[in-house]
Amino acid sequence: MDLQGKHVVVIGGSSGMGLATAAGAAAAGAKVTIASSDQSRLDAALATLPSGCDGVVVDARREESFAEALAQIGELDHLVYSAGDGVSPRPLVETAPDEARGLFDVRFWGAVAAIRHAAPRIKAGGSIGLTSGTIVVRPPAGAALAAGAAAAIEGLTRGLAVELAPVRVNAVRPGAIHTPMWDALPEARRSAVLGALAERTITKKVGQPDEIAAAHLFLMDNRFVTGTVLTVDGGAILI
Helix, strand or coil: CCCCCCEEEEECCCCHHHHHHHHHHHHCCCEEEEEECCHHHHHHHHCCCCCCCEEEECCCCCHHHHHHHHHHHCCEEEEEECCCCCCCCCCHHHCCHHHHHHCCHHHHHHHHHHHHHHHHHEEEEEEEEEECCHHHCCCCCCCHHHHHHHHHHHHHHHHHHHHCCCCEEEEEEECCECCHHHHHCCHHHHHHHHHHHHHCCCCCCCECHHHHHHHHHHHHHCCCCCCCEEEECCCHHHC
16 A cells, blocks of 8 residues: 555544554555644654654544644545544433433544544545444443444445545444553453453454554545445454
8 A cells, every 4th residue: 555645634543543543554655643632642642653743632522623623734635533432331311411412522523523624625536434333233231322323423424425525435343452442451351351352253353453454544545435334343243
């Protein structure tokens, strides 16, 4: 893959799948801009990326923050939105209305705001890559709202592929991925949980961030793919 001369913007690019996507794009020759809600995380991420990459602080809960950031960034070729926040499972009937609405703020409405301000700046041949999750297909108890937000992303993907053409719009649907999010657990607990998740796949392994990055890079590169949700889950939804 050759992204020489391309500008790739990754919202949520300071860790995990977003950072891996930024690193992959930079390795393919792209100029990369990452966005994060925290300056210290942004600085730490940029220290791991090649020189020439830059970053911007964005509050994904405020549309005006995207307006300011995208005006600063200017033209781009590819946008990847992988921002998210931790969601603790809770039954719908035990979730207050404001809290329920808040579960959509970063993952769905943040993506909407980012696209609203990025789309007019995407150059010919460009693309938008969103992130959902296999929770859409196999939601555990207490995750109905999170599943709803991910499903909304997939519907948005298909609708915008039609609406924003010739800009292509696709989504990656990750399964269980070993990101830094898991590092908050004690080592024994983390190993047990990840081991159990691996057993629920056909490949008997948990995914790595660079495997999700490879999917995003494929969707940037292949101009015959749009409106597609690409599942990368080790076959977990099949068993």
